[in-house]
Amino acid sequence: MTQSRAGRPLRADAMRNRLKVLEAAEAVFDARGTTASTEEVARAAGVGIGTVFRHFPTKEALLEAVYVSGLRKLAEEAEALASADDPGAAFFTFFTRVVGHAATKNALSAALTEAGVDVPETGQGLKQALAALLSRAQDAGAVRGDVGPPEVMALLVGVSRAAERAQGEVRDRALNVVFDGLRGSHRT
Amino acid sequence: MTQSRAGRPLRADAMRNRLKVLEAAEAVFDARGTTASTEEVARAAGVGIGTVFRHFPTKEALLEAVYVSGLRKLAEEAEALASADDPGAAFFTFFTRVVGHAATKNALSAALTEAGVDVPETGQGLKQALAALLSRAQDAGAVRGDVGPPEVMALLVGVSRAAERAQGEVRDRALNVVFDGLRGSHRT
DNA sequence: GATTAATCGGAGCCATCACTCCGATTCTAC
DNA sequence: GTAGAATCGGAGTGATGGCTCCGATTAATC
Numbered sequence: 001m002t003q004s005r006a007g008r009p010l011r012a013d014a015m016r017n018r019l020k021v022l023e024a025a026e027a028v029f030d031a032r033g034t035t036a037s038t039e040e041v042a043r044a045a046g047v048g049i050g051t052v053f054r055h056f057p058t059k060e061a062l063l064e065a066v067y068v069s070g071l072r073k074l075a076e077e078a079e080a081l082a083s084a085d086d087p088g089a090a091f092f093t094f095f096t097r098v099v100g101h102a103a104t105k106n107a108l109s110a111a112l113t114e115a116g117v118d119v120p121e122t123g124q125g126l127k128q129a130l131a132a133l134l135s136r137a138q139d140a141g142a143v144r145g146d147v148g149p150p151e152v153m154a155l156l157v158g159v160s161r162a163a164e165r166a167q168g169e170v171r172d173r174a175l176n177v178v179f180d181g182l183r184g185s186h187r188t
Numbered sequence: 189m190t191q192s193r194a195g196r197p198l199r200a201d202a203m204r205n206r207l208k209v210l211e212a213a214e215a216v217f218d219a220r221g222t223t224a225s226t227e228e229v230a231r232a233a234g235v236g237i238g239t240v241f242r243h244f245p246t247k248e249a250l251l252e253a254v255y256v257s258g259l260r261k262l263a264e265e266a267e268a269l270a271s272a273d274d275p276g277a278a279f280f281t282f283f284t285r286v287v288g289h290a291a292t293k294n295a296l297s298a299a300l301t302e303a304g305v306d307v308p309e310t311g312q313g314l315k316q317a318l319a320a321l322l323s324r325a326q327d328a329g330a331v332r333g334d335v336g337p338p339e340v341m342a343l344l345v346g347v348s349r350a351a352e353r354a355q356g357e358v359r360d361r362a363l364n365v366v367f368d369g370l371r372g373s374h375r376t
Numbered sequence: 377g378a379t380t381a382a383t384c385g386g387a388g389c390c391a392t393c394a395c396t397c398c399g400a401t402t403c404t405a406c
Numbered sequence: 407g408t409a410g411a412a413t414c415g416g417a418g419t420g421a422t423g424g425c426t427c428c429g430a431t432t433a434a435t436c
Contacts, residue, residue: 011382011433037423048385053425113353147361154354154362162346165301166338173335174342181369199403199412225393236415241395 018055020045025066029107034063067111068122074098074108075122078129088142091133092179095156099175102160103167109160115153127153144184155182206243208233213254217295222251255299256310262286262296263310266317276330279321280367283344287363290348291355297348303341315341332372343370 010018024045028036038059042049056062077097084090102109115123127149134152137143159178163171198206212233216224226247230237244250265285272278290297303311315337322340325331347366351359 013433014383017384038425039423042385049424050385050426051383054383057425059424113349144365147365150354150358151362151365154350154358155365157353158346158348158350158362160346161349162342165345166342170338170342174339174346177332177335177339177343177369178366179369180372181365181367184368201403202413205414226395227393230415237395238397238415239413242413245395247394 014055017045017047017051021047021052021055021062022065022069025062026069026107029063029066030105033106034110038062063107066107067114070105070108070111071115071122071126074101075126075129078126078133082129082132082136087133087136087140091137091143092182094130094133095159095179096175098156099159099163099171103163103171106164109157109164112153112157112160130156143182147182152182202243205233205235205239209235209240209243209250210253210257213250214257214295217251217254218293221294222298226250251295254295255302258293258296258299259303259310259314262289263314263317266314266321270317270320270324275321275324275328279325279331280370282318282321283340283347283367284363286344287347287351287359291351291359294352297345297352300341300345300348318344331370335370340370 021041025041028041028044032040038052039049041062042052045052052062056065078094081090081094084093098108098112102112115126130152131149134143134147134149138145155178159175162174166174209229213229216229216232220228226240227237229250230240233240240250244253266282269278269282272281286296286300290300303314318340319337322331322335322337326333343366347363350362354362
């Protein structure tokens with residue numbers, strides 16, 4: 001049997017390089033889009049291409065690793081807000097932050113988009129954290145009751161995508177429109 | 189001087205092929221994304237690659253032609269709704285239709301996204317038609333007054349992008365959230 | 377320090393794709 | 407029908423990018 005599986009400690013230089021590659025990939029994909037070449041990532045990380053492919057056997061695997069990393073950070077932010085005093089503010093703060101990140105980090109909105117489909121386990125973590133934020137905000141009356149996590153995810157993806165282009169005041173006003181919509185129907 | 193400029197009538201077969209290529213490009217890019225190869229477009233059109241490049245000297249030019257075509261159709265829809273009886277309904281109907289198209293036509297949301305940036309003249313046409321729809325809806329009190337065409341465009345792009353993934357009821361509910369937000373703030 | 381196994385690096389392979397070139401074909405004008 | 411020009415088709419070119427392979431290097435173990 002192959003003995004490479006299971007928690008063999010991984011050599012020190014290997015661990016270092018793995019991290020360097022991941023960070024470089026994040027930076028490169030954010031700056032130049034997910035079509036940036038693997039060689040560019042390798043250069044940015046200061047390692048050879050072979051090393052990149054050793055750690056991430058496929059470009060897709062590398063991308064997924066970057067996505068997972070980004071989504072995990074978002075999930076952590078969501079969890080940090082989960083016990084805030086004002087559930088409504090917590091929910092909208094989270095929403096705003098995600099959109100803000102997406103505006104500068106190209107890879108993040110892509111990750112968000114995929115999170116709704118591929119469901120790598122970390123996408124689930126984000127969904128759960130978001131569901132918690134949402135349901136607390138709804139209990140507090142800050143968000144209408146007839147939307148669920150899927151709808152919020154869809155809106156999050158949409159606004160994040162839009163934020164890649166629209167910036168500044170336009171983005172803020174568009175975001176406010178969505179927020180007002182989320183707060184509740186204005187009808188009698 | 190080169191005499192190819194100005195309205196030389198263009199040979200009959202050339203005109204036919206130009207149309208075939210454009211239609212095929214639209215279909216292929218919608219179905220398989222804008223990364224589909226030019227050769228695939230040529231095959232779908234039933235012509236040689238050389239012919240495609242003769243009419244559209246660059247893949248970018250071909251893409252732009254597809255975008256312009258899609259945006260013009262949208263602009264026409266908007267203009268058709270411009271004189272409807274109910275300005276509010278007209279505005280929201282247009283919004284819904286655009287999102288509906290974007291859900292199935294991959295290239296359309298890309299075109300919309302670019303329309304806000306590259307501003308090929310047809311993008312302007314759409315913007316003007318949209319501005320007219322919006323201002324009539326606002327005069328009728330159906331849409332809040334503090335949003336302008338840029339914000340609506342941003343929302344249109346965002347929701348269209350999201351609609352590529354989220355479908356069915358989720359899409360409808362998310363759309364309703366945005367619509368409620370557009371109708372007006374619920375605050376005192 | 378020597379041994380051994382894991383890791384590194386990057387030249388090179390193969391596939392893909394945008395784009396060119398030119399002989400064959402087809403349209404148009406007379 | 408014919409001449410001549412415009413157009414067509416698709417093999418070929420150059421560039422790029424994902425991925426492999428293996429000798430050189432380096433970390434861990436004794």
